[in-house]
Amino acid sequence: MADRSLRGMRLGAQSLQSDEGVVLVDHQYRTYQTEAGERFVVTFAADAEAPEVWDSPKTGDEGRLLDDEGDLVPYEAPEQKPQRTHWDMLLERRTREELEEVLQIRLDYLRERRGTAERREPTAGKPQTTGRADEAPIVHDIAGRPRAQTAAEKAAAAKAAKAAKSTAAKK
Structure with a gap:
């Protein structure tokens, strides 16, 4: 059984396919900046539209998109409906x-x-x-x-009826 095992090969650790002939998708880099001043870069496909807001991978803070000159892109936060309680x-x-x-x-x-x-x-x-x-x-x-x-309502109704009869009898 031991003589039939594969030797000298780490199965699953390395790909047997080469990188020859592989064409990577065109991509774009977009820069975001948090309120604290941290800048980070996110890679998108060339034909994808970059969102105006992205969470920082390091801090989790919300970063806003910067244009090519490094200025913040104008952003209007969507109007949120008040939560129904x-x-x-x-x-x-x-x-x-x-x-x-x-x-x-x-x-x-x-x-x-x-x-x-x-x-x-x-x-x-x-x-x-x-x-x-x-x-x-x-x-x-x-x-x-x-x-x-309920039983309590029945008792109260019986008591009220009895009181009404006694009141009527007195008159």
Whole structure:
């Protein structure tokens, strides 16, 4: 097995192809300068248009293109759109009043879970039923989407109905 190996040749280290007959592409050298004064040269194909801005290979700073006389080429930075934040996208979907109401509902829910405050009557909608006893009442959330009533909302509705009956009986 050892006698069949290639000797005296570093495979992959050297090319067996010569440089004879190879025609290199025409190229141009363009010089850039950073704000710190560092100059660096970048090679481009002769038919390529050199960009007005290029990052320095040493420092990573942005360099601006110099013309043949060594003066900076006039450059206008492209106008950038302001970045849309999560808040901007949220305001596209809901008004501030809706957001305040959602916040209040969530805060009430968290306070109820912790037992630190009494829950106020929901303002988004009243329970709607068809009258069947086994049916879960449906309420509409802030966006008008129907959802099932929670156990706490059921208890609050029952308490309010009981209070309304006792008030009506007293009159």
